[in-house]
Amino acid sequence: MxxxxxxxxxxxxxxxxxxxxxxxxxxxxxxxxxxxxxxxxxxxxxxxxxxxxxxxxxxxxxxxxxxxxxxxxxxxxxxxxxxxxxxxxxxxxxxxxxxxxxxxxxxxxxxxxxxxxxxxxxxxxxxxxxxxxxxxxxxxxxxxxxxxxxxxxxxxxxxxxxxxxxxxxxxxxxxxxxxxxxxxxxxxxxxxxxxxxxxxxxxxxxxxxxxxxxxxxxxxxLPPQERKIRFTGEVSEQVKVVTPKGYTARIKPDPKWKEECSPCHNAFHPTLLPAASWKRIMDGLNNHFGEDVSLDPATRREILDYLVSSSAERSTTEASKKLLASIKKGEVPLKITGIPYWRDKHSEISADVFKRKSVGSEANCLACHPGAAVGSFEDKDVHVPD
Ligand code: HEC
Ligand code: HEC
The missing domain is CATH 1.20.950.20 (Transmembrane di-heme cytochromes, Chain C)
Known part of the structure; x- marks a missing residue:
């Protein structure tokens, strides 16, 4: 029984x-x-x-x-x-x-x-x-x-x-x-x-x-924030920053930044450099890596405010935290690609890969990181083009 x-x-x-x-x-x-x-x-x-x-x-x-x-x-x-x-x-x-x-x-x-x-x-x-x-x-x-x-x-x-x-x-x-x-x-x-x-x-x-x-x-x-990045440019993960009040908030891209900082390279996401770096870059636009990219004061101010408000210190992403942690005290890097963490993460990629037509240079983040435009650099989204 x-x-x-x-x-x-x-x-x-x-x-x-x-x-x-x-x-x-x-x-x-x-x-x-x-x-x-x-x-x-x-x-x-x-x-x-x-x-x-x-x-x-x-x-x-x-x-x-x-x-x-x-x-x-x-x-x-x-x-x-x-x-x-x-x-x-x-x-x-x-x-x-x-x-x-x-x-x-x-x-x-x-x-x-x-x-x-x-x-x-x-x-x-x-x-x-x-x-x-x-x-x-x-x-x-x-x-x-x-x-x-x-x-x-x-x-x-x-x-x-x-x-x-x-x-x-x-x-x-x-x-x-x-x-x-x-x-x-x-x-x-x-x-x-x-x-x-x-x-x-x-x-x-x-x-x-x-x-x-x-x-x-x-x-x-409850599902964790889905962050599927398809290669169509669709990105649903929202890179966030901590506001001065302590809340986390989505980053709204500034239209002037998009317009002025993307003709020569893809606009680098603000979360990739510390505020001091952005200040120095925006102070030196008349000699920007050999180019004169001077802006009128109001536009310069708007872009600077945007970059500083979402700089690496404010960002909640792992990339920001690791980039920041690897910068030596007192240094103010002007290049993301010069930061030790960046160098370390890309040390295994040969120079030829960066020279490929589909890539062009180290600074063309978007070629390999489909989420680069919104500051997302997840390992598993990386896709090195042929
Ligand atoms: C007239 C073209 C031009 C414009 C406009 C321009 N840049 Fe650049 N930028 C360059 C060149 C050239 C480099 C050097 C690229 C290299 O070394 O591969 C560069 C490099 C950079 C880098 C360093 C990239 C790295 O290697 O880590 C940053 C950051 C940057 N620019 C920010 C900006 C910002 C912010 C703006 C908008 C205010 C801007 N740029 C507008 C030409 C431009
Ligand atoms: C030629 C392709 C290529 C280019 C261009 C490139 N990367 Fe990467 N990146 C990679 C690869 C591949 C990895 C993965 C390395 C690994 O698995 O550890 C990576 C890793 C990273 C990581 C670490 C991600 C993590 O979660 O550990 C960051 C952050 C990053 N890249 C940022 C950038 C930025 C910013 C730029 C542009 C200035 C850039 N990359 C340009 C190929 C590229």
Whole structure:
């Protein structure tokens, strides 16, 4: 005789969380999949929020009150398990109850530290512009540590499940798929329940509706800022700057800048140089790399204001932060292509490539970076033309 133990939401949650963790695991460690990595993180967070609600409003065996007990219970259970004679639980045993709690807390902590890292280091995600690069780097360490801890607990959890299946012959892994277990009435011994049977709560419907709303909101708002740059020149990632008030804001290109600074080369995005560099460039227009590109004072002022208001210091992009960090103290570079970070990133590209007809010069950023016009230089969008 079989009895139903795990309701569908609990099972779906369990395997979806497994999938989200696996996804996050396989997309970690390389920037190329960073965006997908964050999607898995957001999904895991949504799942956990649902599971917490379900822990109060779900079916009996899904509820925290059914499986979360004190340390003494866990200890006794582990002792009995060591003798290979632990009591059988229809729902979660006290030990795995703690694992469930741990995984819920761990997921929330991982996502939180992940978002801080993403915002600080990459200048993307919820808190872009509000978190410094150093904070981002610091939280990455915590994020990595938590991930290793989670992995260790997952290994223990899976080993324990295998122990139940193969040594205690309880077949619990399959029960998380089918939802059913052997009826305890047919077990001859060792039946352990933490609470007497009670009726499922009527809050369940509320929780389900709430979950549906959450999923809806998640689909609408949670995907990381899509930043697909197609080679049609369509760019949806918006490079942002921090305004003097501390908000992050999109950069509105200045029409005069577009007009005056693009006849000879593509207009270089303001986020690529520090304010001091822009000032010096705009002060020396009568001898601009050998050319006289003087402007009337009003136009010069407007362009300068625009360049300074969105200079590298204000920018939230990784390129700006890294360019700035590599400039020696006291130096005011006039060329982006002279900044150590730029040199370093392009050191493997041979001079012939820059001389190609399709490129022309190092300064023709747009030839290889389709998002250059809006200040976007993501690694994975790079496309060196033949
Ligand atoms: C008459 C043509 C002309 C105009 C107009 C012009 N530039 Fe330039 N600019 C040049 C030349 C030539 C170079 C040197 C390119 C090189 O070394 O490959 C240059 C280089 C630069 C560089 C350095 C690029 C690098 O290699 O990192 C910056 C920054 C720059 N210009 C900004 C501006 C701004 C801002 C304006 C608008 C106010 C502007 N330019 C307008 C001709 C022009
Ligand atoms: C001939 C093609 C080419 C040109 C021209 C070029 N780049 Fe690049 N750039 C690349 C390649 C390839 C990479 C990737 C290097 C790597 O994978 O580490 C890159 C990397 C970068 C990065 C680092 C991106 C990241 O996320 O790590 C920045 C920033 C950048 N380029 C800015 C510029 C700017 C600004 C210009 C124009 C002044 C420019 N590039 C001109 C090919 C080019």
């Amino acid at each position: 079989k009895v139903r133990v795990w309701d569908i939401p609990t099972r779906l949650f369990h395997w979806s969380l497994v999938a989200a963790f696996a996804g996050a695991f396989f997309t970690s460690g390389t920037e190329w999949f960073l965006e997908y990595h964050t999607v898995f993180g957001y999904i895991a967070l949504g799942l956990v929020v649902f599971r917490i609600l379900w822990g109060f409003a779900g079916n009996r065996y899904a509820r925290f009150s059914d499986f979360v007990g004190g340390w003494r219970r866990v200890r006794d259970y582990l002792r009995q398990a060591a003798t290979l004679k632990p009591p059988r639980y229809l729902g979660h045993n006290p030990a795995v109850g703690w694992v469930v709690l741990f995984m819920l807390i761990m997921t929330v902590s991982l996502v939180a530290t992940g978002i801080i890292t993403y915002s600080g280091e990459e200048g993307r995600g919820f808190w872009a512009g509000l978190i410094t690069r150093d904070t981002g780097i610091f939280f990455r360490e915590i994020h990595d540590f938590l991930a290793a801890l989670a992995l260790a607990v997952i290994v223990i959890h899976v080993s324990a499940a295998l122990f139940h299946d193969f040594i205690l012959k309880e077949n619990i892994i399959l029960s998380m798929v089918t939802g059913t277990k052997e009826d305890p009435a047919t077990w001859s011994e060792r039946v352990g329940h933490m609470r007497p049977v009670d009726r499922p709560s009527s809050l369940r419907l509320v929780a389900l509706i709430f979950a549906a709303i959450l999923i809806g909101l998640g689909v609408r708002f």
